[in-house]
Amino acid sequence: MGRTRVDSTTHIARRMYELLEPICLVTYLADECNEEMAALGHRTYWDGYFASRAAPLGRVPAEVVHAAFYSFAEGEAARHIPSAWETIPPEASLAARERGSVASLRRILGDELADSAGLVRAADLITKAARSAPTEGRVMYAGMRTLAVPSDPVARLWHSATMLREHRGDGHIAALVGARIGGTQAHVLSALDMGIHPAESFGRIHHLPRKRLDAVMDRLRERGLIDADGHFTDAGRETKQRIETLTDELAAPPYDALTPVELDELMTELQPITARLVATGSQ
Known part of the structure; x- marks a missing residue:
């Protein structure tokens, strides 16, 4: 039986997510971005993270950033914004x-890849895709769309890949809301999907108060998504898969x-770029 359009x-x-995510991850994993933020005067990694990622939204209050980012616990955005x-x-x-x-990408890719005709072509094509989608219901993506596209090919590749990452993230949030999965609950499901147990030890949530984490786990048990030992149930795995499938759609x-x-x-030109980044862990 042939592949349907939805499958395709x-x-x-x-x-495309697999090819583009390593490009975006240098922002969060490599040293150069942290060094630039520290040089500006940001005191911590998270100050720089919230200040720069939320900036395309304008000077909105913490409540708006919390809603747009979705996955952070209550009060975390307010510690950094405004x-x-x-x-x-x-x-x-x-x-x-x-x-x-951009400095991270140039260091990792080296002159051979960073200055290649293939990267220029990939940057042009990914920008064409990134500038084409409707903005309705895509808050973070719409914010990125208001920014000027850089002329430098490496910067343009990073900018447009990040634009598509925010577009995908907006859709993922829609899928989570539709499945009635909150931000911290989403981290639990992701941790279990990655084989992390107990899920509460996952780096994105392990710092939260024990009482808050217990309430999140209890809610997932009440819905039959995890069992008494904190492992996925069949219903939990199916819910996680539905969310991921809808996110892709x-x-x-x-x-x-x-x-x-x-x-x-585009996929052909991105492959050597992504492979180099994956080999270094985007660091």
Whole structure:
């Protein structure tokens, strides 16, 4: 039996996620971005993270950032927003994030890849896709769309990959909301999906108060998504898979802007770039 259009589009979206995510991860894992943020005056990693990632939304209150980011526990955004912007303009944090990310990519890729015709072509094609999707219901993506696209090919590749990451993230949040899975609950399901047990030890949530984590786990047990020992039930695995499948479906529209030939070309040109980044852990 042939592959349906939905199967095809979700396959494309998943493959593009695999190819683009290592490009975006340098922002969060490599040293250069942290160094740029520290040089600006941000006191901690999370000050720089919230200040730069939320900046495309404008000077919105912490409650808006909390809603847009979704996966952070109550009160975490408020520890950094708006205080991180009081002495450092959002635009400065945005520029520092781009400088650091581009410097990381150039260091990891080396001149051979960073200055290659293949990277230039990949940057052009990914920008075409990233600028094509509707913005309705995509808060973080819409914020990124308001920013100017850099002229430097490496910066353009990073910028447009990050734009698509936020587009995918907005869709993932929609899938989670539809499944009635809260942000901390989503981290629990992700931890279990990665084989982390107990899920409460996962790095994104282990710092939360024990009482809060217990309440999250109890709610998942009440819904039959995890068992008494904190492992997935069949219903939990099915719920997680439905969320991921819908996330892929919702992430597919940008790639409709590319012809089949362009899409194949983009994937081909991205492969050596992604392979180099994966080999270093995007660090």
